[in-house]
Amino acid sequence: MIIPLIDSVIYTMLAATTPVVLAALGVMFTNFSGMFNIALEGMMLVSAFFSVFVVDITSNLWLGMIAGIGAATILGLSIFFICHYFHAEIFIVGMGANLIATGLTTFMAVQLKGSSSLIFENVPKLRRIAIPIIENIPILRGLSGHYVIDYLAIAISVICYILVFYTPYGYHLRTIGKDEWVAKTLGISITKHQFISYLWCGFLCGLGGAVLSLPVGVFLGGPVGMANGRGWLAIAVLCLGQENPLNILAAALFIGATSALSDLLQVTTSLSPRLLMALPFAAALIAIVFYMAKEHKTSLGIKI
Amino acid sequence: MTTFLSSLKRLFIAILFALILAVVIIIITSSEPSEAIKVFFLGPFSNKYFLGNMVSYAIPLIISGLGASIAFSADMWNMGLEGQLYIGSLCGTYLAYQMSSCPKTIVVPIVLMVSFFIGGGSAAISSYLKNRWKINVFLSSLLIANALFPFVTFFLEGPFSDPKAGMAASPYFNRNFMFSKILPPSELHSGLLISLGLVILFYFIMKRRVLGYEIKMTGENALFAYYGGVPTARIEMIAMFLSGGLAGLAGMINIFGSTGRMLGYMTNFGWNGIPIAIIARYDPIIVVPAALLFSFVQKGAEAGALFADITPEIAQLIQATIFYIITAEGLFEAIGIWKRKSSA
Numbered sequence: 001m002i003i004p005l006i007d008s009v010i011y012t013m014l015a016a017t018t019p020v021v022l023a024a025l026g027v028m029f030t031n032f033s034g035m036f037n038i039a040l041e042g043m044m045l046v047s048a049f050f051s052v053f054v055v056d057i058t059s060n061l062w063l064g065m066i067a068g069i070g071a072a073t074i075l076g077l078s079i080f081f082i083c084h085y086f087h088a089e090i091f092i093v094g095m096g097a098n099l100i101a102t103g104l105t106t107f108m109a110v111q112l113k114g115s116s117s118l119i120f121e122n123v124p125k126l127r128r129i130a131i132p133i134i135e136n137i138p139i140l141r142g143l144s145g146h147y148v149i150d151y152l153a154i155a156i157s158v159i160c161y162i163l164v165f166y167t168p169y170g171y172h173l174r175t176i177g178k179d180e181w182v183a184k185t186l187g188i189s190i191t192k193h194q195f196i197s198y199l200w201c202g203f204l205c206g207l208g209g210a211v212l213s214l215p216v217g218v219f220l221g222g223p224v225g226m227a228n229g230r231g232w233l234a235i236a237v238l239c240l241g242q243e244n245p246l247n248i249l250a251a252a253l254f255i256g257a258t259s260a261l262s263d264l265l266q267v268t269t270s271l272s273p274r275l276l277m278a279l280p281f282a283a284a285l286i287a288i289v290f291y292m293a294k295e296h297k298t299s300l301g302i303k304i
Numbered sequence: 305m306t307t308f309l310s311s312l313k314r315l316f317i318a319i320l321f322a323l324i325l326a327v328v329i330i331i332i333t334s335s336e337p338s339e340a341i342k343v344f345f346l347g348p349f350s351n352k353y354f355l356g357n358m359v360s361y362a363i364p365l366i367i368s369g370l371g372a373s374i375a376f377s378a379d380m381w382n383m384g385l386e387g388q389l390y391i392g393s394l395c396g397t398y399l400a401y402q403m404s405s406c407p408k409t410i411v412v413p414i415v416l417m418v419s420f421f422i423g424g425g426s427a428a429i430s431s432y433l434k435n436r437w438k439i440n441v442f443l444s445s446l447l448i449a450n451a452l453f454p455f456v457t458f459f460l461e462g463p464f465s466d467p468k469a470g471m472a473a474s475p476y477f478n479r480n481f482m483f484s485k486i487l488p489p490s491e492l493h494s495g496l497l498i499s500l501g502l503v504i505l506f507y508f509i510m511k512r513r514v515l516g517y518e519i520k521m522t523g524e525n526a527l528f529a530y531y532g533g534v535p536t537a538r539i540e541m542i543a544m545f546l547s548g549g550l551a552g553l554a555g556m557i558n559i560f561g562s563t564g565r566m567l568g569y570m571t572n573f574g575w576n577g578i579p580i581a582i583i584a585r586y587d588p589i590i591v592v593p594a595a596l597l598f599s600f601v602q603k604g605a606e607a608g609a610l611f612a613d614i615t616p617e618i619a620q621l622i623q624a625t626i627f628y629i630i631t632a633e634g635l636f637e638a639i640g641i642w643k644r645k646s647s648a
Contacts, residue, residue, distance in 0.1 A: 038442075082628070082629070082632050086632035087632070088629075088631040088632035089631045091381070091442075092582055092627070092630070092631045093628060093631065093632070095383075095578060095579075095627065096579070096624060096625075096627035096628030096629070096630075097628060099575070099579075099620070099623070099624035099627055099628075100621070100624040100625060100627075100628050102620065102624070103617065103620035103621035103622075103623070103624040103625075104621060104624075106617050106620065107615060107617040107618060107620070107621050110615050110617050111333060111615055111617075116617070229450045232443075232446050232447065232450060235443060235446075236443060236447060239440070239443060272458050272461075272462055274454045274455075274457050274458035274461060274462075275454060275455060275458045276454075277454035278450075278451040278452070278453075278454045278455050281447050281448075281450040281451035282447075282451045284447055285444060285447040285448065285451070288439060288443070288444075288447075289433065289437060289439065292437040292438060292439055293437050
């Protein structure tokens with residue numbers, strides 16, 4: 001009884017971690033470059049919509065994923081251009097981008113299909129990857145049978161770690177994060193790095209959004225939406241993981257664990273599922289309070 | 305006076321932009337563009353009923369816009385207005401439902417006070433977290449609000465729900481408690497007077513009182529204000545409390561005025577307070593026309609859905625785009641609306 005339960009908790013935890021860790025890594029790059037992007041929620045939402053929509057038309061998963069990443073990147077770059085060339089406040093543009101994403105996806109869904117929540121029937125199933133030996137070991141079984149993006153997310157965190165700490169690019173990026181003035185005197189182009197970091201953010205949030213809608217073939221528009229606060233959880237994860245991609249992965253696993261716990265409590269106890277939906281947010285806040293109280297670190301460098 | 309003028313200027317840009325965008329979207333999507341554009345622009349003004357409903361929709365927007373501006377003036381980025389509005393109006397509605405046998409003159413003030421204090425209290429938590437552990441207000445208020453949505457929906461679906469409603473909604477409280485209607489066929493209610501009273505009160509506080517000066521000084525430069533003897537921690541707490549309180553009040557006044565019960569999904573009154581405050585550049589007087597603009601876009605789209613083939617969702621799209629573009633002063637410089645800042 002207890003072992004299948006543990007299996008399913010580990011499985012849900014990994015699945016819930018993927019979108020959060022991808023978005024958190026995306027925002028990490030923009031945080032380094034000094035242009036903190038808060039439009040994760042919106043970027044994930046447009047990617048979730050366009051990826052499933054394109055797959056529905058073409059029945060090609062790769063094209064859908066590219067469409068999702070493209071849509072998220074376009075939204076991200078529009079934020080970058082408005083802020084860089086027209087001196088808008090990044091923060092307010094980010095909030096606006098979140099609202100635009102909700103408005104645009106809901107509007108398009110209603111205009112094209114007549115309802116804000118859509119079920120796409122001819123979306124091909126994503127293949128689950130079973131890992132040969134692990135899938136037979138009782139407690140580790142939950143690690144096997146995920147979609148390819150879930151494994152990719154963990155690989156991407158490791159790649160980001162190497163990129164940030166062991167390459168010249170990462171060294172430049174961290175210099176900008178520490179002190180823009182020093183970076184300027186060293187001849188590092190800040191604008192170029194901000195642009196690249198928005199490309200990163202678009203790519204990663206696009207993947208994170210596609211993983212929300214593609215496996216189920218459903219899009220939920222409207223006020224709550226498909227992203228359902230995951231973009232904000234990603235910012236909380238960045239706050240916990242600070243500047244290290246592996247710490248970010250660990251923090252995202254913690255948030256994933258609370259999601260899995262809330263799913264588990266839904267099944268095993270009579271607590272209301274609605275009430276349990278608040279659990280990841282409350283847990284994130286409490287974790288940040290404990291972290292801050294212990295480390296005496298200052299919060300994110302949101303400059304506004 | 306110059307800040308007042310630049311607020312006004314930003315408002316005009318927002319209006320211009322909203323109108324152009326509405327025309328473009330309607331031309332793209334509608335099969336009879338000229339008819340749809342006419343309905344969109346003139347619909348809300350066509351008769352007493354639509355006009356009253358438009359003004360009535362602006363009432364909670366005015367109050368939540370005020371709430372956002374007072375927090376932003378103190379540089380406290382309160383992004384939890386929607387959550388504070390939810391929890392404040394839930395507690396207020398519950399109290400009004402329980403006190404159904406008491407006279408109206410007692411119930412209404414008590415309920416409004418309770419909504420104010422509950423909303424304010426939930427906002428003040430963020431300010432406490434900031435003072436105690438330097439936790440970003442933006443992040444903590446968002447996380448608290450996101451935790452509050454399912455919490456409130458739980459009550460509206462379970463313990464405090466109306467089984468006959470068929471959706472997440474509380475039962476109706478005593479109909480006698482409702483505000484009186486001003487313009488009979490429409491929904492316009494006497495909450496308008498409360499909201500305008502609040503605008504004048506906050507204008508007075510922000511421009512003529514020491515508290516307003518201290519709030520603005522803390523917002524401009526907290527260290528300098530602290531050095532000058534302003535108790536910045538307390539000022540930030542007060543600004544956050546007033547902001548959340550106004551959000552709670554906005555929800556409750558809307559319930560007393562038009563719905564008579566709490567509905568599970570309100571129409572973004574809290575979120576829209578944020579762009580309204582930014583369009584108005586935190587000026588309490590300009591909040592009123594900014595809120596009317598948002599309400600006009602909403603009601604124009606609704607009229608368009610009734611009498612022409614406009615999708616009502618364009619309202620949200622237009623409102624979001626205004627928000628997106630409103631701080632891009634360089635864009636307006638480039639097309640010559642905004643005057644280039646001298647010497648800068």
